[in-house]
Amino acid sequence: MKSRTIRRWSFVHTWTSLICTLFLLMLAVTGLPLIFHHEIDHLLGDAPELKQMPADTPKLDLQELVLKAQAHRPGEVMQYFGWDEDDSNGVIAIMAATAGTEPNSSHTFMLDARSGEAVEMPSANGGFMMTMLRLHVDMFAGLPGKLLLAFMGLLFVVAIISGVVLYAPFMRRVKFATVRNDKSTRLRWLDLHNLIGIVTLTWALVVGVTGVISALSDLVIAAWRNESLTAMVAPYRDAPPLMELAPVSRVLDIAADAAPGMQPDFIAFPGTRFSSEHHYAVFMKGSTHLTAHLLTPVLIDASNLEVTAIGDRPWYMDAMGLSQPLHFGDYGGRPMQVLWAVLDVLTIIVLGSGVYLWVVRRRASKPVAVAQAETVQ
Numbered sequence: 001m002k003s004r005t006i007r008r009w010s011f012v013h014t015w016t017s018l019i020c021t022l023f024l025l026m027l028a029v030t031g032l033p034l035i036f037h038h039e040i041d042h043l044l045g046d047a048p049e050l051k052q053m054p055a056d057t058p059k060l061d062l063q064e065l066v067l068k069a070q071a072h073r074p075g076e077v078m079q080y081f082g083w084d085e086d087d088s089n090g091v092i093a094i095m096a097a098t099a100g101t102e103p104n105s106s107h108t109f110m111l112d113a114r115s116g117e118a119v120e121m122p123s124a125n126g127g128f129m130m131t132m133l134r135l136h137v138d139m140f141a142g143l144p145g146k147l148l149l150a151f152m153g154l155l156f157v158v159a160i161i162s163g164v165v166l167y168a169p170f171m172r173r174v175k176f177a178t179v180r181n182d183k184s185t186r187l188r189w190l191d192l193h194n195l196i197g198i199v200t201l202t203w204a205l206v207v208g209v210t211g212v213i214s215a216l217s218d219l220v221i222a223a224w225r226n227e228s229l230t231a232m233v234a235p236y237r238d239a240p241p242l243m244e245l246a247p248v249s250r251v252l253d254i255a256a257d258a259a260p261g262m263q264p265d266f267i268a269f270p271g272t273r274f275s276s277e278h279h280y281a282v283f284m285k286g287s288t289h290l291t292a293h294l295l296t297p298v299l300i301d302a303s304n305l306e307v308t309a310i311g312d313r314p315w316y317m318d319a320m321g322l323s324q325p326l327h328f329g330d331y332g333g334r335p336m337q338v339l340w341a342v343l344d345v346l347t348i349i350v351l352g353s354g355v356y357l358w359v360v361r362r363r364a365s366k367p368v369a370v371a372q373a374e375t376v377q
Contacts, residue, residue, distance in 0.1 A: 099271025
């Protein structure tokens with residue numbers, strides 16, 4: 001590779017890395033506890049625990065659970081019902097002052113499907129894990145924070161690609177995994193920086209790309225609302241507002257009949273950003289690790305419980321659904337969590353060593369520049 005080309009790639013790698021390094025260090029540090037969020041919730045005592053009951057205890061009707069939730073949070077309205085992955089008796093309820101309240105201002109708690117007892121979920125509404133999540137997702141800055149982190153993610157991807165380009169000619173001169181321990185501290189760290197960077201290459205690209213997609217989730221959901229959802233609810237464009245909602249008792253059975261072979265993931269109540277003013281939207285998922293993150297909405301008229309549309313899944317919604325669990329290592333259980341954590345720590349080392357190498361190089365270049373200036377004088 002010609003020296004001029006190398007200098008150009010070196011310039012790209014240096015500055016894309018430096019610009020995004022502080023943000024990436026923050027993301028790597030906050031991402032580490034998020035990999036083990038279930039375990040940390042249990043350790044901190046923030047995980048909801050339901051009372052022990054006989055295995056054959058019947059579950060309440062879904063409408064009864066709605067009434068129990070409204071009694072627990074009087075004056076608020078239902079936004080979403082979901083189902084806990086760890087306990088089939090747990091129903092996650094999200095309520096707010098209005099159906100359209102933005103997610104960070106909603107309140108999340110759990111209902112025991114057998115008794116309707118409300119159990120608070122501290123980590124879903126504040127505390128250590130929520131702080132880590134908000135820092136990781138938007139830095140408490142909403143959409144502007146997400147867009148900034150998406151841009152930093154793009155710079156990270158460019159830094160990775162440029163680093164590979166620069167490492168290729170280096171590999172032709174030195175054996176792979178060589179660390180020159182007989183050389184200076186700077187060269188030893190350079191070799192370690194290159195080695196760890198190339199070893200974590202694939203993971204870093206996966207996490208970088210999925211992080212960018214996740215950071216753009218608000219725009220992805222807005223696109224889905226403007227395109228797919230608008231088309232599905234077009235017949236209701238001029239319909240008067242609903243004065244009363246039909247009970248939700250049968251919506252899961254209705255959705256199961258409309259989407260056979262699938263399971264419910266969550267229900268979006270009328271007026272939320274995943275539904276319309278006139279529909280219950282039941283989002284159905286597959287039964288495998290892959291299809292469990294691909295959601296198909298079944299729109300049910302909230303006045304008469306008739307299915308009005310079964311939504312197609314746009315590619316960008318599938319991309320978002322697949323990227324978020326992959327970003328946090330949620331696909332392969334504990335082994336994948338441990339692998340993700342190790343690679344996360346290695347990435348922190350790469351980022352820190354990159355800053356160190358830049359600082360050392362800058363310090364070393366100053367005496368040379370001064371000497372050249374004195375020579376000219």
